[in-house]
Amino acid sequence: MKTDQTPTHSKLLPKAWLMVILLCVVGCLNYLDRIMITTMRESIVDALPMTDAQFGLLTSVFLWVYGLLSPFAGFLADRFNRSHVIIASLFVWSIVTYLTAHATSFEELLVTRALMGVSEACYLPAALALITDYHKGGTRSLATGIHMGGVMVGQSLGFLGGWIAERHHWTDAFSVFGAIGVVYAFVLALLLRDAPDRPDSTEPAVEKVNFFEAIKDLFKRKSFILLLVFWGLLGIVGWMIMGWLPTYYKEHFNLSQALAGLYATGYIYPVSLVGVLLGGILADYWAKKNPRGRVLVPAIGLAIAAPAIFIASSTGVVYIAIICFMFYALTRIFSDVNLMPILCMVSDKRYRATGYGVLNMFACIVGGAGIYVSGIMRDADVDLSILFKIAAGSMLLCAAILFTLKVKYSDEQA
Known part of the structure; x- marks a missing residue:
């Protein structure tokens, strides 16, 4: 190669x-x-x-x-x-x-x-x-x-x-x-x-x-549309978990507001920072051996993060939940690291920034909608553990999208 x-x-x-x-x-x-x-x-x-x-x-x-x-x-x-x-x-x-x-x-x-x-x-x-x-x-x-x-x-x-x-x-x-x-x-x-x-x-x-030519070119590609769905679903998951995690700790484990806030944020950024480096290193290494390496690393990361969220939303032991949410923070971020490299493999190189802007817009819109809908479900007395299980299922769907995503590989697109 x-x-x-x-x-x-x-x-x-x-x-x-x-x-x-x-x-x-x-x-x-x-x-x-x-x-x-x-x-x-x-x-x-x-x-x-x-x-x-x-x-x-x-x-x-x-x-x-x-x-x-x-x-x-x-x-x-x-x-x-x-x-x-x-x-x-x-x-x-x-x-x-x-x-x-x-x-x-x-x-x-x-x-x-x-x-x-x-x-x-x-x-x-x-x-x-x-x-x-x-x-x-x-x-x-x-x-x-x-x-x-x-x-x-x-x-x-x-x-x-x-x-x-x-x-x-x-x-x-x-x-x-x-x-x-x-x-x-x-x-x-x-x-x-x-x-x-x-x-x-x-x-x-x-x-x-040309802006309209760029949009037309992006949306005629099935792989870009799948990537749009993938990033939108992941936006809903991210906003839902981060927005409701302190409340989940407080209600599910009967913690104080201060302690729930510490558990919900104290480890997320340090562990995620490790995740961005690990996800980048693994994807670069694997891509040298397999052109799909940059796609497979985030897919496997989500396949790990999904059961971690499911277990965290099912356990009654706070320390098990913390460990599981740490696995989520570590591996979910692999997708963020590799989104632009994957976009380079499914889009014309002339429209990379435009394509990322479209992905960003869609994630913001559906992510905001996800927060609003989850709030409606909360008002209807839907337990947060159910919302998190939905998030886990959505991440498995995201992983499936990546596993089926068709990408092109060349010196320019790699």
């Missing part, structure tokens, strides 16, 4: 890893800036009186705008210079983060959250596409996994917003991290570059990418 480990590729690797390191920091800021508002609810409500529904709307409007604009944001990264899209996205959302500190009413705060959704939507499709442009074959899954590690660090640092708000003022966190993002955008302008073998979209000879 032909590989892409050519001298040119070997010479490019140091720069390729530099791109990953640079983007890890951006990924961290991306998720930190979006999530820290959820950790300072009391401080914000005290300063800007609002109902719980209004506070919840601050996150909802971000998610709606972010999801709906993701396909077009991905198209921008396919149509134009990916590094320029990333730098512009970071600069704009950092300015918006800084301006959030100057909001004086709920309405102004709502506008900044909507603008945050617009600007942040442009980042992830462009970043993952740039990484896969640089990393072909033997390092692609690990590279995307390391970038995801940066994203998870940003998620886990979300508590800094509440910590700063409690000790100083809620606006200080937005001012500080907004300023950091603006400065880092200038650093990226000096160092971040598109892969050398990617055509410059400004050259007259290069065929222009």
